[in-house]
Every structure is written in structure tokens, then in C-alpha cells.
Amino acid sequence: MSFVEIKNLTKVFGSVTAVDDVSFSVDEKSFLMLLGPSGCGKTTILRMIAGLETPTAGEIRIRDKIMFSSEKGISVPARERELGLVFQSYALWPHMTVFENIAFGLRVKKMKEDDIIKKVKESLSYMQLDEMANRYPQEMSGGQQQRVALARMLASEPALFLMDEPLSNLDAKLRVEMRAEIKNIHAQLDATTIYVTHDQVEGLTMASSIAVINKGSIEQLDHPKKVYHYPSNLFVADFIGSPQINTISCSRESDDGRIYIKTETGERFKTSYKSLSLDAQTLTAAIRPEKISIVKSDGDNTAKVKIKTVLPAGSETIIHVSYGKKVLKILMQKEQELNVGEEVFIHLPENDILLFDPETKKLLHNLQALKT
Amino acid sequence: MSFVEIKNLTKVFGSVTAVDDVSFSVDEKSFLMLLGPSGCGKTTILRMIAGLETPTAGEIRIRDKIMFSSEKGISVPARERELGLVFQSYALWPHMTVFENIAFGLRVKKMKEDDIIKKVKESLSYMQLDEMANRYPQEMSGGQQQRVALARMLASEPALFLMDEPLSNLDAKLRVEMRAEIKNIHAQLDATTIYVTHDQVEGLTMASSIAVINKGSIEQLDHPKKVYHYPSNLFVADFIGSPQINTISCSRESDDGRIYIKTETGERFKTSYKSLSLDAQTLTAAIRPEKISIVKSDGDNTAKVKIKTVLPAGSETIIHVSYGKKVLKILMQKEQELNVGEEVFIHLPENDILLFDPETKKLLHNLQALKT
Amino acid sequence: GGKEKTVDEASIAWLKEAKLGKYVENSFDEKALYEAAKLEGSVNIYSYSSRVFKFGETFEKKYPGIKVNGFDMDSGEIVTKISAEQTAQNFVADVIFLKDVAVAYNVLVDKGLAHNYVPADLKKVVPKEYQEPMFVHHTSIQGFVYNTEKNKKEPFNSLWDLTKPEWKGKVVLPDPQKLSEFIEIYSGIVENADSLAKEYEKVFKEKIKLSAGIKNAGYEWLYRVLKNDAIIVGSTNDVSKAVGLSQQDVPPVGLTAYSRIRDMEKDPNLKFAFTENTTPVSGFSLNVVQLIVNRAPHPNAAKLLIHYMLGDEKGGEGYEPYYVAGNFSVRTDVPPIKGLKPITEMKVWSASPEFVWYEGQQVLDFWTSNLK
């Protein structure tokens, strides 16, 4: 049963359409991640759900209760929507100590003073801020402030979490720990969560579903895995995954019931596509950098390329190779001795080649492919 | 020749020692990355270099010119230090449009009006904000504001860039592009750069050297690769790299001139260490998640483990296996069909096992190891 | 004044030059003065009364080429200003025209800060006591008023009646704290304590018993009137309003300036008259004096103005503004306003400057300390 339901939500700021006819629903206890380029409308959507921004049009239901509806002219004030929100700009109260900041929501709930103290202490230690209770926000570092903002929301245990890039100012290590925290608090409280982030790993690891937003409207709403492996269009393919997916425009050939693609440089690659919903002659092929492997010798689905750059980045190495006029990105784990300028062969596994319609930019469907 | 030189820099806020006797130097045109957990003192260091915070003690030189010295009682005002700073809280001027915000520094430089317009337009398009020139900060999204802050600094082409988490509010895709932008602007302007971040990939890909800071003092300052592969102590080992490095406490054995380690569960692992600087009997072994591979069958340097969780995250998969009482993290690229609960073997390559002194937490040295 | 004044060289030189003090000419040559005055071109007069502007205009008409800069303020303020101008040797005022003769004499004339001037031709028409130590311009009367709408005849006969219960809260008195000239009047009451004592016996048929700590019958009267809940107001037209306004059930009586008579023209709702048969007196007289300021910049114009202010035997333009009921010219040749007895036949008290100077402040303090 869906906990939050958004219908045709639109928000126009003067001449800017920040959110454009967005509809989606979030199941109870599920964890929806809003992903999207900067300025695509994530914060605005969140603020409208929270009841801080009045939509220009559309309807918002929480627990099947109408919170906002431009038709019915209903608009429930934020305070009655019983949700928690972490602001992108932490919005901590400068005149209160960290303790008071967190206690606020509990005081509102008329909680007993010693319970409050217990609760605050607890959520502070979740966020690893135990010694900071008596600081003022302006006496803390960016990341510390951000964690206070989180603690403030969690302390009052809402049924619906809204978080706007709550970890953006934390270091990887702390971020990993905080994610874990959030996840298990989310689990403990069975809270439904809508989470804005620009960190894909966050998206892909935490979320039960991801909504990729672009220019105020949703491009794809799906399970993380689906979003990653079967991006419904080139924008998503291109936006999700770093380093970005490789795209190659090519012409179509078919042979013993299989689709082959022919690149400008002339190589033919076998794909897993048997039949295609359209019979365009030119296609856009795409393959994830980590799917490409470097092999010593020629063979099927291989091509000769020249090493352009080698960027070792901790656990992995990003390699740029030039293939014809194009540069392909390759992500490798095991370190390999590769020298810039060297010529090697790359292998593109047929199952990992995705095909898109160059006009509509949509993913092309192929029953076989979908099975896996 | 070193462009920025910091000697025994210390900053005490009331009872908090934010920065504790830090010394380092940054070569001209080089790119130093300050990495460290939230609240470790990064911003404070940056602010002291910029001349916005008066150090409690120490000395700061830029271009061999003393900017601050508690002994000599010198302190050059920020205005005359000719550097650029991107604030963690963007510090945009709410009463100015984006254009005016960026033009300000140029106006100060008495630049001609049409040059100003050119320059602003240019730096706006670097940051992909072309249409935003006439917006006010409060009419922009978090990420957009952050980019304006960046544009503002770049526009006035300082010789020294100081950036405090300039990309924390951007999505992965944009972040990659911005990194590239910053890098090539840095190259174009030959600007020396000190860059605070919590994003390791940023650190590991962009920086020419990394300073890992903890509780206000530097743990290790080294080339990214060195920092990653030969963390000088357990803190660094643990802080750099995600998922975190695996640590196993074990006892020492030796055999035909090699050091072997014996884990609680009894397996013996061969290491690349021939001799050791100390002869402690217990050691802490550490290995990166991506170095561990899952093998079908038993063999040298292998151990039987049980799959605990499998977290697919886009290009890679994080696998938790329980090994005795301990949980080991494994990072894999190629997807493998693994079922939770299944028993498999893991292999730890001898060259990838690092040994630390459990007391001092320092990396143990071994000439062989260092060669590679 | 018999006393020798302390005057510095410059002042003596000026006195010689201006023919004042002991160098005063013993004939009044209007032509010559006018000629000399025209060279001075203007004359500055500080006046306690705003009617200065009226005779100022007519003066300018009569003596073209001499501008009168009139300036109205409290007598007290005039004295303060003059003292300051003198100590600062910053000479602005030529003529001062003020009440509060005690202060004027002791603070200014006696210190040589202002000089007495009696035009020679007026010496014979003005009684000696009005020429020395300060040339009096006119005498103004303050008397007791009652409401003529409710009372056909005077509602009380003796000052002591006002201390009786039937007048509790029904006597309106001006506050000497605010109107300094009433210090002079209440001092007059104290100075004439003996006749008040006699009056008491007449009224109460017994010898007066002074209350604890009270010096004489004068103070006793003040004391008892105040104790009788006299109403204290801040200005003389508040008194005439309080008493005079029509449609009152039980109008009070009060003490006010005779010139308030004119208020009845300004407001037909006012219906009041001054008592004539009250014993021992029905009123008090205050002298108004004019002086030439020490080292005044325009001495001749000053002399001319003073001469003009005294008018002529029929009253004259210069005196005209003051030729009204309640004021009595010091000129014996000027007939009193029709319907009024000459001042010599009126029952009024006037306090001697010496007495006011030495007793006035105690009277005020007495008043203040009995305001419970």
C-alpha cells in the first residue's frame, strides 16, 4: 500500500518551471531516492511534500490522506503532516545549543524532560557528536552541523523521513557509517524515506527504488539494479554510473538472427539482441566502463585501441583509450602495467552492449536481454 | 620551490584545539588535497592561510613572503594575500545577482566593464550557469549556488586557490565535469591549489599530494598512490579507501626467511615481508577489499568463509563474508552469482598484505615491499 | 544699585563708547541715536514674550534701516543664554526683556553682564522706584479667578477661605516648578506673612497655630492650601480653562495671569472674572524689565528700541502690544485701561527682589517638599 502519493505535481517560480507535472508513489517503509543533476527540482519536490512550498498544481497524499490538492483546494500545514526533514542548508537555530536544537521537536511533543535528555544523548551518539551538546552551531564544522541537522530529525522519530543531501558534507568513512546509521534507524522505525542525493553509491546501495529526475520531470523510476543495468533512456544511462557509460553510434547489421553493430572504424560487434522493436539503420550502442576488459590478443567482439591516460584511483583504475575518433573509458580493478601510448585490444561482452534509438534516445527492447 | 609554507600552525578556540602544531609546504603549481574526518580542522587551516582566522601560533609564508608569524608579530591582511577562496558555506551576497557576485572581485581590480562582462560570462559557462546571471542566490538550488561560489573565485584568477569542499553539493556527473574544469583551469592558470574535500576519489584523482588530517594534526602527507597503498599508519589505512580496509590481528611466524601470519581461526598466510624492523609476536594485518578475490577451491593464502551480504552498487559489488568472528569486506567488479550463506574460499595475495605494529599503529617496513 | 560692580577693561571701554552706565548721556537725542543705530543696522532682542514681534514690526516701520531680530523664550533661558554669551565673550543679544527681576538683577546687572538704561526724557514720567536698579517696562497682575456662569458674586472672600474643607480639591494653582514667575508670587505671600496672620485671626477668630516646622503664616497658607488638595497645573491658561469653561457643575477657583482675560475673546466658552474684594489681597504684581546686554554689538539701536518700547503718553505703538488689561505702564502719564483702577489703588502684593533672591528657592523647596 503506497504511503506517499504524488499526482501531476508542478511548481513554477516566476518564469522557471522547477517541477513539471511529476507523479509517483512511495510504498510504506520503502526507501525512495531522488537522483538528478543540480537544479533539476529535487529540493523543490521535497519542500512541496513537506508542505513548505505551495505547489502550482497537483495533488499530494500521505497515508491516503490528501495533504494538498489544487483541485479540492486542500492544503494541510506542514506541522500536521508528521514528517521529518533535513534541509540542504542545515537550518540549525543559531540561538540554541546543539542540545536545544535537538530537544526542540521533543519539547513540542511535550516529552518528559529526562526522556528528552536520554533521547538527545542517544541521537547525538548515533551521529558521533557526544561532546558537542553544549556548542552553538556557529562553533561547529560544516559536517558537524550537518550531523546535528540529521540528529534533530531522527530524534523526533517521524513516520516519513525527507532528507535533502544529508551527507554531502561528510567524509567517505563517516558517510559510510552514517548511511548504515540511517538505514538501521529507518529499519527500526519502519519509516518511509524520500532521500535526495547526488551520490550514486548512496542511491544504489541504500535505496529500494530510485527516481532519476531531469529538468523537473522523472526520467525513470525503478529498482537501483534496473536503473543501472537497463537505463530507460540515454539521459539516465549517461547520468547514472561513474565513470560515465560509453556510447558509440553505429550502423545496424543482422546475421543469423542476431543484431550486429558496425562502428565507424569498421569493427563488427555481436549483441545479445535477437529482434528489435524498430528497424532503424543507425543505432546508439552503450556499454559500461567496467564491462570492457583489456585483452592481449584479438578475437570476437574485440577492437584495437590505444591507451590515452591511466588514472589510478585507490581501489580502481580508470583508463581512457582512443578508439577511432572516440575516447572510451574503462574501469579496471586489478592493477595492470599499462603504459600510455601502448596499443591493446578491448573486449565488449555481447550481453553488456545496450542499444538505444538515436531519435527518441530510448532503450531498445529485446526479450532475450530482458530475461537476464 | 615551495609556494606555500606552513610552520607549527596552531589554532585554539576557547577550549577546543582545532589545529595542533601543523607544518607542511606546497610546491608551486602543485595541487594539495586536505583529507580528514569531519571536524578535524581542514576549514580552519584554510581560513588561517587565507588570513581570515588569526592563528594562535605558528608561521605562514606564501611565495617566501611571511604572511603571518606569531614570533615576528607579522600578519598580512587577507586582502593583500592575493588568493581565492571558496567557502564551505558559499558566502554569496544575497543582495547581488549572480553576475554582480562574480563581477565584484573584478570591479575591485578596476577591470574595464566590458572585460568584466566577458570574464563573468566565461566563468559562468565553465560552471554551466549561463542562464543564471541575473538570478539572486536565494533563487537558486544548492548546487547552483555552490557553482556560483566557484565561478566567483575563478573569475579573478588568483595565483593560489583555496577551496573548501567546492563540489560537495553536486551530483556525480556534474562533479566529474567540474573536477575536470577545475583541473584544467588549474593547469591553465598554473595556480597552486589547496583543496579541502571529504571525497577520496577527488583526492586520489586530482591531487598531486594528499595530507590526511586527524584531530588537527597531519597523519600523512604523500603522493595519492603512496597514501593509498602504503598508509603510514592504521588511521590512514582505515580512513582512505572505501569500503574500508580489512584488518586482522594475528600472530607472527616465520619460515624460510619469510614472515607468515597466523589468524585466530588458524590459517597461515604468506606475506611479502622478508625481515621486520621489530620482533613483536602479535601483528595487525590489513588488506584492501578489492585485493581479496573469491576462488572456488582451497590453496595457498586462502581461507574458507561464508557469504554474509551482497550489496550490488552499480559498477561494483560489495560482499561481506564472515571469517571466524570477523567480517571481511570484498569489492568485486565482475558480477558473480553468489548466494548469501554459501561457503566460498577467499584468496589474499601475499604482496597485498600490509603489516602494522599493534602498539604504535605504524606501518611496518620491509625493503622488498617498498620496491614495488 | 549702590554696590560697586566688577567690570573688566573692555567692558568699561565699551560703556564709555556706548555711553552707558555712569557715562550715560543726560539728554535723549532721538535723531543722533537713529543715525548711529542705522550704522549698526539691526538689533537683537531676547524677549520673555512673543509680542516682541509686534513692536518689532512697528519699530522697523518707524525707523527704516534697522532690523529687529526678536527671539522669544523663558526668562530663565534668557538669563542662562546671556551668562553663557558673556563668559564666552560671544556677544549676540543687545536687549533683554524679561520677568524674574531677582535673578535678572543678581545674576546679570549685579555682575555687570547687563546694564540698566533709562532714556533721559522718560526720567520725569516714570517713578524713581521703577528706574533703579532696573528700568521696569510694565507691571503685570496675577489674580484669583472664578467662574461667572455659576457664581453671580465672588465665591470666596479671604485667602484663608481656600484652606477650608468646602474648597478641597477646588483650588487650581500654577506650579512654580514649571512656571518660575510663580516662585516670585508665592514668595510674595511668604514675605507678607504678618498680614496673612492678621487675616487669619479675622477669619477664624483665633490666633494662628503654625504646623510643625513651619516658619510663618505665609508658609502656613501655602501648606494648608496644598494639603487641601489644591490642583496643580503647568500653565496659566490651564487655570483659566479649568475655572472658566461653561457648563460646569462645581467649577473651581484659581490663580492666574490677568492677561488671561483675553482668552475669553479667543474662546467664547470661557466665562470667568478676577476677584476684586478678596482679603488681604486679590492679586500680585510682577515687574517686567528691559536691559542692555554688556558689550552689546548694537548699543545705539538698543537704546532706541528701549525708548520705543516705552511708547508715549497715549500708550503709543511701541507699548501698544502691552497696553492691555492686567498690565500697567510705569509711565504716570499713560492712562490705565478703561474699566480698571490704576495699579496704585489695587490690592496687590509684590515681592521685593532681595526677598525673592534669598527666600525664593526655599519657597520652591517648601512647595516641592509638600507635594505629597
Next chain:
Amino acid sequence: MIKEKSAGIKNTGSLRAKAGRVRNYLRQPHVIMSILLLLILTFLVIIPILKMFYTTFVWQLEDTRLSRAAEPGRFTLFHWKRVFASVLSDTMLWTPLKNSILTGLGVSFFALLIGIFLAWLVARSDIPFRKLIAAAAVIPYMVPSYIHALSWLTLFKNERVGGVSGIFQYLTGIIPPDWVSYGIFPIIITLSLHYFPYSFLLVSAALTSIDSRLEESGEILGATRGYILRRITLPLVMPAILSSFILTFSRTLGVFGTPYFLGSPVRFFTLPTQIYSSINNRNSASGFILAFVLIGISSIIIYINQKTVGERKSFVTIGGKGFVVSRTPLGKYKYYILPVVFFIILVSAVLPILLLTFETISLYPGNYSLKNLTPLFWFGKGGTTFAEGEAGILRNPAILRTAWNSIRLAVISSIFAGFLGIFIGYAVVKGRKERLPKLLEQISFLPYLVPGIAFGALYLALFTQRIGPIPALYGTFTLLVLINAAKELPFSSRAGVTSMLQIGAELEEASEIAGARWGKRFRKIILPLSIKSAVSGFILVFITVMRELALVILLVTPKTRTLTTMTFRYQEQGYAQFSSAISLLVVIIIFAGSYIAKTITKTGEKD
């Protein structure tokens, strides 16, 4: 351990280092500024007050009237004994002091209540007619306070002071008891209605610069409007609230007119009465001592204030992340609130103005028939039989000349004071933890409590002769500007401080990084961001200067006199109409002035 470290640091470095540190300290803009300002204030405030203090220990000429022992010029404790330990002390000091403080507290309470209430509605709620309310809320302070007292009497007068009784009794037939008609009750009410604009202006300015997200995060946590208001919004504008409290309280403490007017009939006197009387009767010494009592009280208040707005709580509401201002919807409450608001405006602004206007056009005061109306007091030709030949004020060149003089004075003084204020604000806020700026803040407040007449007397005594480089200023326009600026410093400096408190340090730092010298930073960043609140300071000063009488009466000369000094002549003649007409003229000028001030500062910044 940290202790040791910081201690260790303290004593490192040679003498040179110490010299250097001092130099660096002195190089900071806010320090330089503090020093400059301190010099100015020494001249404008400290010297006069020292003089004042000195006077109280020396026999004055007038003392010969009080004591045979008096030897003018010699040292004595006489005045202090007289005030604190004599038969007079009770009626001269203690009772009036008690009354003053009670009045002060009462008025501040109600004035702030009204002021903050309206400020919030205008700045933060979606109540209709905001612009109107905002404009109307300043009017009460523009009309002379005695008008409010007058209106009160026309309503609630009983026949204690004779004359006709008020409308209330006329309508209801109930005779209002004395405590309703006179004394502390009406004084508090009328003064509250007169002084709430202080808090309105300061607080609304502060409110407009709060990031709504701070309130929103409260709402998200389920707090009701009221709760958010109490726990978040108000605390955030606490600096502004405290400032307006201090201003209101001290002003009431020092005000003379209304309390006397409504108090004297029941012998309810306040300290200013005593000060006025002492100085008016030229034994200033006692008056000065009483003034010092006032100063003492306010010093205590300021001390408390500085404790409350301590270093740590110096919060910033204009941050670097840009801020949203959204308005609280009042919903159905509108219909309960609007009437209240309009009632307040009615009694505090509309009625008094009407009354004032009516006075100026009624041939005979207190006569409400139509044929009683006349324009003559405004436009009448001079030299007629009417009003003893006085011309209507708009036909009276003297008045027009002085009107222009007043305007010039008010404008220049308020700008001068305004900028002093902003500078002080800057120095104080930047140097929160330092001693110098604190001192500055305290000094800048002193003149406020020296009653106008006393302050005027002091300036008269000091500046009639040349002191050092400064020529004799007596009789010059400059002196009037100086004394007004000095006297109104508290307004402007408080406005300055509150406006500075709102600006995040990083905003200036960013411009410093950009290489801007202080001057530029100030013009381009600090001023624009603080101007909104600063303007309220300007306007308050402008209004006060326009209306100031006692302060300048001793310093003006025929050439430099101001409008208000003209009212005296007509009151003394018993022509209420004329003096009311002048008051109304003043009100009109003030209207125009503050309107212009607002529009000028509107341009450039956007809503």
C-alpha cells in the same frame, strides 16, 4: 593541557613580536574605527558629561539663594546632600524615581507588546494591508506626545481639574475615577501608544532578514505558529527587541511633557519634572545629579543587555547560502487580528491626527460645530483683526524660513547620526569580545539619558568659546547638528548594532578575499545588507530632531531657530490653534521625510 598551550603561546615571542601583535591589532578596521569614534564621542559626550559631573561638586552662584555658606566656584557636597539626604529627597528624588521606573517598565511592556506584534504581522505574516499598517505604525511617534495625552483627556477627563468632562462621561454618564483620568494609568497607556514605533521599526527590520528555513524546520517538527514565534522567531530578533526595550524604557524615563500633563493634577510627578524645574530655576547642579541617577539606571540596563547578547549568542541571520522569506498564512485568524490592528492604528494614529488637525481649523477650541471651522490659522493674511493680526503659519515667512531650517537640520543630523550609528554597530559587532568596542557602545548611550534641557545647557556652556582647535560653535548650524547627532546616538547606534548582528562574517570575508579594501567592503557589502535596519535608525532620528525643543532652545539664535521653538510663542499667547498647526506641519514634513528615506533605500535592493 590546552590551558598550558595557550599560556605557552602567550609568552612566546620577543618584544618585537609583541609590538607587532599590537600593530596588527591596531590595523584591524573595527579597531581603527573604535578609536576614531571614541575620539568623536569624547568630544560630543564625555567632555560634556564630565563637565556636568564637575558642576555638581561646585558651589553655583544661585546656591547663594539656598545657603549662606555658598562661595561660588568652591568645592562642595551640598548638592549631593540636598538631593540624597535632605527633607527634599523624598519628593525630589525617591517618589519621582519610583514613579519614573514604574512608568518606564509599564510603557516598555505595552509598547513592545504592540510594536513586536505589528512588526511580526507586517514582516512575517500574510495579513492584508501590510504596507498600510507599516506606514501607520510609525505615525504615533510623529505626532507630539501631548496630543495623545490630550486625546485621552477629551475621552476620559473627569471634573477634577474643572472644565468640561470627557466624551466617555458625556456618553455613559459614568464619572471616570481619578485613576482613570489622571496619573500612572493613562500615562502608561498614552505613552505606550506613542512609543511603540521604536520596537516596531527595529524589530520589523530584524524580522525581514531572518531565513524562513529556520522557522520551517520548527514547523516540520510539529511546532505551532505560536510556539515557533516564541521559541525561534522572537529569540532570533532578541537583539532588536532588547534594543527597543532599552530605547523605550530610557525614553520614558526621561520624558517630561505627557507625565506632567496627566500626572500633575493628581500630583504624580516623575524625575524629569524635578530635573526640568531645577534647571529651569537655574540650580542646574541638583538637576544634573538627578540626571546622573537616570544614567545610572540605564547603565544597569545596558549591562544586563550586554550579558544577554553575549559573545557566543551573536547570531547571524543573513547567511551565505541565500535565504528564503516566506510568510506565515494567518488563515481565519485574519478576521480576529485585523480589527485589533485597526483599533490600535485608530487610537494611536488616526484619532490624534484628527484631533490635531481639528484644533488647527477650529476658530474656538472645543467647539465642534461646523461654522466654527476656519482655515485662517493656516492661510490667514496678517494684519487683520483676527488673532491679533497674526498671519496663518503658511503665510508667515518667519515660519516658512524656520521650517526649511528644521528640515535641513533634521536631514543632516539624521544622516550624520545614522552613519555614526552604523560605524559603531560595525565596531561593536566585529569586536564583540574586545573591551574597546564595548566601551564605545556604553558611551554612545549616555547622552540619551541626559535630559534635553540639561544637555543643551552643557553644550551652551562648553561650545560658546573655542576649545583647542574647535572654534566657538555657539550660534552656528554645526553645533545644532552635533548636539542632535550626539543626543540621538543611542537610536542610531542601536539600529546599527542590530543590523550588523544579522550579517554573517563570511559575507565580508568573501569580499576581503576578493581584495576589497575596507571602504569598498563597507559600501558594497555591509551597507547594502544593513541599510534596511539602519534606515529605521535614520527615520527615528529624523523624527526626533524635527520635534526636538528643549534640547536646542538654548543653542538656537534668531538665525538658526527651528520650527518647534516657534510653538512656544503661540502657547504663551494662548493660541493652541497656531501651535497645533505647527505641530501638524512638523508631522507632515516627517511623513514626507520618512517616505523619501524609504523609497531611496528601496531602489537597488529587491523584494
